[in-house]
Amino acid sequence: MRLHLSDSHDSADAHEPLGPDDPLAPLPFNPYKGNRGITRAWHALKNSLxxxxxxxxxxxxxxxxxxxxxxxxxxxxxxxxxxxSHVLLLGSVLLVLIVELLNSSVEAAIDRISLERHELSKRAKDLGSAAVMVALFVCVMTWVLIVGPLVVRWTGHWIGR
Known part of the structure; x- marks a missing residue:
């Protein structure tokens, strides 16, 4: 037996009413999201800078x-x-900047919500800090594994002369 749309509840009745907490409710109008194409790219560049x-x-x-x-x-x-290896060396350095920018944005958002001490605010900031530490570790590890053997070889040649 096939169920046709006309046999079931009207499609509007299937999910009414849309309250503010309903995940399917349309988002409120955002005047900052109206740009398209080159205009959007230009505004994104200005915001990034x-x-x-x-x-x-x-x-x-x-x-x-x-x-x-x-x-x-x-x-x-x-x-x-x-x-x-060049991409890994340069990418690991840029990764640190990316994670630091994200960490700073989390800290700013937490501070915007409230400057009072709260366990969840501390947790969010500590997690962001940990992410920066991991990115720094990845950077150091990448440089040591790629450049380290070259440095050892160069110093061996220099000392051996």
Whole structure:
């Protein structure tokens, strides 16, 4: 026996009413989501650059990691390794910046909600900090595994002369 739409409840009746807590309720109008195409890309670029400015001005950890990036990226480009190793070296450094930006955004959102001490706020901030630590570990491990053997070889040749 096939069930036709007309045999069941009217489609509007199947899921009424749509309250504010209903996951199928339409989202409220967002004036910031109306851009399309090049206009959207332009606004996204402006917002991204503004995010970098805020991170540089307000986040000391981001400034420290940006300094590390300014040192490691040129070094990583000139290390005599294959293309995949270059991508791993540079990608591991950029990963640290990405995770730091996400951590800073979590901290800002938590602080926006409330500056009072709360266990869940502490947990969110600690988890973000742990994510940065993991990204830093990945960066160090990548550089040690790829550049470490080259450094050992170079110093062996230099000392052996």
């Amino acid at each position: 503004n995010g970098f400015r805020v991170a540089i001005r307000e986040e000391s950890a981001f400034r420290q990691e940006l300094t590390l990036t300014a040192i490691l990226v040129p070094c990583g480009m000139f290390v005599p390794v294959d293309a995949v």
